[in-house]
Structures are given as C-alpha cells and as structure tokens.
Amino acid sequence: MQARLFGPGLPAAGQACEWQTDSGRIQWAGGETRLPSTGGALRSAGFDLAGLELSWADDAGRWALQVLAAADATTLRATPPAGWEEAFAQLAGTTRRHRKGRALGWSALALFLAAPLLLLAGFFAFSDGIAGWIAQRVPQAQEEALGEASFRAMQASLKLRDEGEAARAVREIGSRLTQGSAYRYRFHVVEDKAINAFAMPGGIVVVHSGLINATRTPEELAGVLAHEVQHIELRHSLKGLIKQAGLSAVWALATGDVGGALAGEAAQRMMSLSFSRDAEREADNAGFEALLRAGIDPAGMPAFFDTLAKQAGSAPELLSTHPASEARRDALAGRLSSVTNRRFEPLPYRPWPPAP
Amino acid sequence: MAMDVVDYEIFGNEMQYVEVELDPGEAAIGEAGAMMLMEDGIQMDTIFGDGSAQQGGLFGKLLGAGKRLLTGESLFTTIFHNEGRNKSRVAFAAPYPGKIVPVDLTTVGGTLICQKDSFLCAARGVSLGIAFNRKLGTGLFGGEGFIMQKLEGDGMAFVHAGGTLAVRDLAPGEVLRVDTGCVVAFQPSVDFDIQYVGKLKSALFSGEGLFFATLRGPGRVWLQSLPLSRLANRIVMAAPAAGGQSRGEGSLLGGLLDGDNE
Structure with a gap:
C-alpha cells in the first residue's frame, strides 16, 4: 500500500x-x-x-x-x-472514548447556545404568572405614584370637563361602585369624540364625552365604569407594564439586541394583546359582580356592548385590543339570565345623556 | 489528472509578486483580485468552482463552490489561459507585506493544508478544497477556525505569508508551539491541535491569547511572523481617527507641525 x-x-x-x-x-x-x-x-x-x-x-x-x-x-x-495488534486495539479504545467525549462536548455547547432561547420560551409560557406575582408585591403607594405620574404626563393633551351634569353622574356612579375599596378613586371626564374610557394604576379613571353620548341609559355608563374600575382593582395595567418591561429585558438578554428588534416588538405587542383579551374578560365578569353588589342593574353592560357592536366600524379605538363586542355581549347576557333577583332601582340621572 | 507544469519567478523583497510563465495551452488559477499583470496572449476567464478536473457536472461544481463559500472565499475562480503561440507571463501580487511561498505539491505528498486566505495562485489542475479538523478544541479556539483550505494535486501552488516566512522541518514526534494566527501551511502528516496556555496569569496578561497551536511532526510547516490581523490591529490603533498619535516620527511638537495632521 x-x-x-x-x-x-x-x-x-x-x-x-x-x-x-x-x-x-x-x-x-x-x-x-x-x-x-x-x-x-x-x-x-x-x-x-x-x-x-x-x-x-x-x-x-x-x-x-x-x-x-x-x-x-x-x-x-x-x-x-x-x-502491532495491541497498539491498534488500544487506539480503537481511545477513539471510542474520544467520540463519546466529543458528543458530550457538542451537547454541552448546544445546550449553552439554546439556554437563552429556553429562557425566553419559559418566560413566554409563565409570563402571566410571573408578572402577577411581581404586581402583588408592588406597594399601593408606588402604584398610585405611577398612575399620578402617567396622568400628569397625559394631562396636557386632555381637555378635562370635570364640571357639569355628566361629570357629576360619573363621579357618583363611580363612588357607588368603589365603596369599600383600598384605592382612592378619581373620575375625570374628557372632551373627546372617540368612544373610549381608560383606567390608570392607582385609581384614576378617565371617560371620554363621546362614550357618555353613546350610552342610552345611565346603567350603560355604570357598566363601563364598573369594567374600568375592575382593571384597577385587578392591577391589570401594572401587570401589563411589568410584563412589557420584563419581556424587553429578557429579549435583550437572549439576543443581545438592546434596542429591541422588530421580532421582539412584534412578540411584545402580541403578548400585550392576548394579555388584555384575558384581562378584559376578567374585568367584565368582576365588573358585573360589582354592579350587582352596588345594586345597579347589570343589564346596562350587555346593552352597551350591543350598542358598540352595532357601530363597530366607527369605534375602532376601544375595540382594537378588546375581544369582539358581540362575544362579550353574549357572555354577559348569559350571566344576566342566571341572575334571579332582577329588581333594581333605576339610576336617577334622566334624561340621559345629560348635556356636558 | 492533467497538471500544467509552470515556471515561475518571484520579484520583490517584502512586497512580492510572482510571475508565472505559461506555455501555449497552459493555464493557471488565481485567487480573485490577485492578478497584477498579464502579457499578450493570456486570456482571463472566470469559472464557477476551482477549475480542477475532478468535479464533473453541475452538482460537482455547486459542491466546489459551496466549499469555497465555507472557507470564506469567493465563489468564482479566475483562470488564465495562454491562447497565444508563444510563452507568456501572468503575474499575481501578494495582498500585504510578506513572502510568497512556492510549494511543489509533489514534494509534500500531493496535499497541503493552509490557512483560509493564504492561497494566491496555482497551476491549473490543483484543486482547492476544505479540510475539517475533527478535534473540538481546534474548531472552537483555533484562530483560523477548524476549517482550513486543502490544496490537492501535483503541480505548483503559491501561498502568501505575512511578514517573514519561517519554514520548519519537524522530525517524527517533534513538537512546535505556535501562535494560532502564525500558521500558514503544513503537510497533512503534521498533527495540528490547539492547546490552552495553561496558566491563568499568562492567559490574561501575557498578551499571547488563551491558546497555542501545537504542531507535531513529522513533516514540514510554514509559519508567518506577521498575521494580517495583527498588522491591521496596530494600524487601526495608530490611526488618528481612532485616537492614535503620530509619536516617534521625529516631530518636535508632537505632530503640531505635521501638515498631515490638520
């Protein structure tokens, strides 16, 4: 040879x-x-x-x-x-050992490289639990300070309409709904045609005048307020914030991409979307119970979603992150039919809607 | 395999070029961008792959091109034929200061393992392939990576070494430890491995890097004194744009009077 x-x-x-x-x-x-x-x-x-x-x-x-x-x-x-037989037998033995060692080495390397991805996947899978756990541990004072700061940041662009019949109705219904709560609630009416209302951590609820005009009875407004109040009680915005921040941090850690690449942003947005869909459902149900406790007719809640569903095209803002109005209306109507005692005292503010 | 026998001449001292004389019908292959001059009668042609006769068919060509992609080279090789009736010359220039190393592949057993970007030119018929080192350490820590270039055939091949060239002949079992960036080429009979420096203090403060290449004989090895990366490092460090200073150039006011530094 x-x-x-x-x-x-x-x-x-x-x-x-x-x-x-x-x-x-x-x-x-x-x-x-x-x-x-x-x-x-x-x-x-x-x-x-x-x-x-x-x-x-x-x-x-x-x-x-x-x-x-x-x-x-x-x-x-x-x-x-x-x-040379002995030398050949020995070499065959060491080759086998080396092959094993090499396989081990490659597996360790693969694991090392995959670790950030596993971390990311783990965080995605358990993010709700983790964010909820952290949110439970944020003191209420901090939450209020956070809400106050974000409200002040927004205030410049908001046209507050805190005088008048509508604002008074909102405040009064709101305080009925939040009786016994640990939070100090503040309700504001803002002049804006968009049908929208939102809650900030710590107890600030803002209602657009467009939403008030879209409701046909004060009970419908009470339904919306009950829903927003539950976002605060359940600390949804805080959880959302924690999750967003955590996701950015984990994404940066896993990929070394501190700015947050397109994929990261998209994933985040997707997460916050699915989060709020769950959260909305939760707030609907808890809001419904709160209405019952406050002695306000909960029929206003599904009725308002019915209104929304009918003009879905013109109210994209409220709907964008929310489940379809029809689905929510039907779910609430289902709850309503199981309420046995349906005698509620109607809310006073008539005619509705009041002039702003 | 038909291998063209080429005569050659190397010019220059520290910045060299090699002139290859081609008989009518002969050809040489060059690394893309290395050609410096060609005389009358030489035709330049760009081919997909490396032009060796081994790879027949489209699939073979694609495979060869894929290999070149892996070693970080361009997909195309330039081939220079002598289409005239007289002998003609084509010259290839080294890309940075150093020495051109002529290697007659027959004297080294038909195969040469070399650093990825050191190939300059060769007689037609020399095939450019890749060689994988199967030792994990070499792959992860070798400055040149675990993929090196393999030149196969029985003609002349020219590789380029940065700085001054050192040729060492290793006896069976003789071991030489080398900075990982300083290896240019070696015979396949030489055992190539990467070894951890061994002491944490040396690893961190000696400036020699964490790993040596160990070359174990028998066989011949070609080493370079100045890897391009080292030269490039120093140049970038000294560049005014990177905060470098033109000290040591005899200027009285430390560069203030230097018109160049405006």
Whole structure:
C-alpha cells in the first residue's frame, strides 16, 4: 500500500514509499527498510484524523510511517500488521472514548447556545404568572405614584370637563361602585369624540364625552365604569407594564439586541394583546359582580356592548385590543339570565345623556 | 489528472509578486483580485468552482463552490489561459507585506493544508478544497477556525505569508508551539491541535491569547511572523481617527507641525 515514510536520512517532507503490509517491507526509490515486528507507537494522523501513523525508534533515530488515505487506514485497522495488534486495539479504545467525549462536548455547547432561547420560551409560557406575582408585591403607594405620574404626563393633551351634569353622574356612579375599596378613586371626564374610557394604576379613571353620548341609559355608563374600575382593582395595567418591561429585558438578554428588534416588538405587542383579551374578560365578569353588589342593574353592560357592536366600524379605538363586542355581549347576557333577583332601582340621572 | 507544469519567478523583497510563465495551452488559477499583470496572449476567464478536473457536472461544481463559500472565499475562480503561440507571463501580487511561498505539491505528498486566505495562485489542475479538523478544541479556539483550505494535486501552488516566512522541518514526534494566527501551511502528516496556555496569569496578561497551536511532526510547516490581523490591529490603533498619535516620527511638537495632521 502507498505510504509516506519520515526518518533519518529521508527528505524532511517525507518520502513516498510502497509498504508490503504482510511482510513489513517498506521500499522506495533508493532504499528500503522494514517495519519492526516488536510494535511501536500508533496514532490517528492527517488533518481530518482519518489516517494512521506508525512510529518507532532504532539506533539511527525516530521513524514514522503514515497512511493518510482513509480507505487504506480502514484496511489496516481491520488487519493490523504483525506485532502491532495491541497498539491498534488500544487506539480503537481511545477513539471510542474520544467520540463519546466529543458528543458530550457538542451537547454541552448546544445546550449553552439554546439556554437563552429556553429562557425566553419559559418566560413566554409563565409570563402571566410571573408578572402577577411581581404586581402583588408592588406597594399601593408606588402604584398610585405611577398612575399620578402617567396622568400628569397625559394631562396636557386632555381637555378635562370635570364640571357639569355628566361629570357629576360619573363621579357618583363611580363612588357607588368603589365603596369599600383600598384605592382612592378619581373620575375625570374628557372632551373627546372617540368612544373610549381608560383606567390608570392607582385609581384614576378617565371617560371620554363621546362614550357618555353613546350610552342610552345611565346603567350603560355604570357598566363601563364598573369594567374600568375592575382593571384597577385587578392591577391589570401594572401587570401589563411589568410584563412589557420584563419581556424587553429578557429579549435583550437572549439576543443581545438592546434596542429591541422588530421580532421582539412584534412578540411584545402580541403578548400585550392576548394579555388584555384575558384581562378584559376578567374585568367584565368582576365588573358585573360589582354592579350587582352596588345594586345597579347589570343589564346596562350587555346593552352597551350591543350598542358598540352595532357601530363597530366607527369605534375602532376601544375595540382594537378588546375581544369582539358581540362575544362579550353574549357572555354577559348569559350571566344576566342566571341572575334571579332582577329588581333594581333605576339610576336617577334622566334624561340621559345629560348635556356636558 | 492533467497538471500544467509552470515556471515561475518571484520579484520583490517584502512586497512580492510572482510571475508565472505559461506555455501555449497552459493555464493557471488565481485567487480573485490577485492578478497584477498579464502579457499578450493570456486570456482571463472566470469559472464557477476551482477549475480542477475532478468535479464533473453541475452538482460537482455547486459542491466546489459551496466549499469555497465555507472557507470564506469567493465563489468564482479566475483562470488564465495562454491562447497565444508563444510563452507568456501572468503575474499575481501578494495582498500585504510578506513572502510568497512556492510549494511543489509533489514534494509534500500531493496535499497541503493552509490557512483560509493564504492561497494566491496555482497551476491549473490543483484543486482547492476544505479540510475539517475533527478535534473540538481546534474548531472552537483555533484562530483560523477548524476549517482550513486543502490544496490537492501535483503541480505548483503559491501561498502568501505575512511578514517573514519561517519554514520548519519537524522530525517524527517533534513538537512546535505556535501562535494560532502564525500558521500558514503544513503537510497533512503534521498533527495540528490547539492547546490552552495553561496558566491563568499568562492567559490574561501575557498578551499571547488563551491558546497555542501545537504542531507535531513529522513533516514540514510554514509559519508567518506577521498575521494580517495583527498588522491591521496596530494600524487601526495608530490611526488618528481612532485616537492614535503620530509619536516617534521625529516631530518636535508632537505632530503640531505635521501638515498631515490638520
């Protein structure tokens, strides 16, 4: 078989030679030698380690015989030359161990690389629980300060209409709904045609005049207020904030992308959407109970969603992150039919809606 | 495999170029962008892959191109034929200061493993491939990565070494430890591995990096004294745009009188 011999008196880059594996004779143009049958050192050779090197020493110096062709090396492994059987058996053992070690190394590396992704996936899966857990531990004073700060930031762009019949109705219904709450509630009316209302952490509820005009009875307004109040009681906005901040942090940690890439933003938005859908349902149900407790007819709630559903096209703002009005109306109507005592005292403010 | 026998001449001292003489019908392949001049009669052609006869068919060509992509080289090789009736010359220039190393592949057993970007030119028929080192350590920590370039054939090949060239012949079992960036090429008979420096203090403060390349004989190795990355580092550090100073240039007021630094 074709091999390359290195040793004393041979070119430094090695000498191509012909090796007769059965007799051990190694011949080249201008000389020959013999593979010692007493054995020697054996190792994998070649850059890709597919070949074999047999080396030994004699009086002249150190010799090395290399077979780099993978096919020849395989033949050699199957039938080791006389006297070298032990060395070949040993090499096969270490190769097996190395292969195992290499597999372990690659798995460790893969795990290391996948760890941030696993963290991200874990955070996605448990984000509601984690955010809720943290939100429970934020003191109420902090929450109020946060709400106050965000309200002040918005105030410049809001046209407050806190005098007048409508604002008085909102305040009075609101205080009925929040009796016994730990939060100090403030209700504001803002002049804006968009049908919208929103709650800030710590007890600030803002109602657009457009929403008041869209309601047909004060009970419908009470339904909306009950819903918004429950967002505060259940700390939804705080949880949302914590989740957004946490997601950005985890995303930056996992990808090294501090600015938040498109994918991150999209994922976040998606998360906040699904979060608020769950939260809306929760607030609807809790709001319904609050109406019952306050002795206000809860029929106003599904009735208002009915109004919304009928003009869905013109009120995209309220609907964007909210479940479809029809679905909510139907769910609430279902709850309403299970209420046995349906005698409620109607709210005073008539005619409705009052002039702003 | 038909291998063209080429005569060559290397010019210059520290910034060299090699002139290859092609008989009529002969051809040489060059790394894209390395050509410096070509005489009358030489035709330049760009081919997909490396022009060696081994790869037949579209699939073979695609495979060859894929390999070149992996080693970080361009997909196309430029091939220079002599279409005239007389001998003609084509020259290839080294891309940065250093030495051009002519290697007759027959004397090293037909294969040479070299650093990814060191290839300059070769006789047509030399195939450019990639060689994977299967040792994990080499792959992760070798400055040159675990993929190196493999030149196969029995003609002349020219590779480029930065700075001064060192050729060492290693006897069987002889070990040489080298900075990972300083390896240019070696015979496949040489065992190439990466070794951790061993001492934390040296690793952090010696400035030699965390790892050595160990080259274990037998066989011949080619080393460079100045890897391009090291040179580039110093140049960037000294550049005025990066806050460098033109100290040590004999200017009295530390560069104030230097018109260049306005």
